[in-house]
Amino acid sequence: MNKIYLLSCIFISLFFLTGCTEQHPNQTSSYVIFKASDPNVKIIQLTAKNFQFEPSIIEVKKGDKVRIIAKSIEGNHGLHLDSNDLAVELPLNEERIIDFVAEKPGVYEFHCSTPCGSGHRGMKGKLIVNE
Numbered sequence: 001m002n003k004i005y006l007l008s009c010i011f012i013s014l015f016f017l018t019g020c021t022e023q024h025p026n027q028t029s030s031y032v033i034f035k036a037s038d039p040n041v042k043i044i045q046l047t048a049k050n051f052q053f054e055p056s057i058i059e060v061k062k063g064d065k066v067r068i069i070a071k072s073i074e075g076n077h078g079l080h081l082d083s084n085d086l087a088v089e090l091p092l093n094e095e096r097i098i099d100f101v102a103e104k105p106g107v108y109e110f111h112c113s114t115p116c117g118s119g120h121r122g123m124k125g126k127l128i129v130n131e
């Protein structure tokens with residue numbers, strides 16, 4: 001009886017330990033806050049590859065509800081939006097969604113958040129939020 005108890009304790013701890021180390025804390029799979037049917041959401045398809053984003057410049061208006069649907073078509077990457085400090089992993093061929101409201105006008109960077117090789121540090125783009 002005691003042995004079973006001890007074993008389940010070990011399994012439960014292992015479960016939580018791996019759960020914690022699997023992902024970077026602010027890098028989750030998707031941030032979905034808008035309804036798919038919301039006609040006011042501005043949808044942007046973003047493609048990642050070695051070592052660039054397409055498009056590399058995204059322009060929106062202040063107050064816009066923005067949904068970035070991102071996908072890597074070459075290599076494993078990530079996407080970090082400086083404007084809202086949001087990040088998602090972009091494993092090859094998997095779609096990820098980042099919803100956010102463009103609250104403040106300005107020019108912000110977005111960049112790859114997963115070390116992906118020689119061009120990683122230059123893998124970035126601009127998010128322009130117009131007044």
Ligand SMILES: [Cu+2]
Nearest residue numbers: 112114116120
């Ligand atoms: Cu990278």
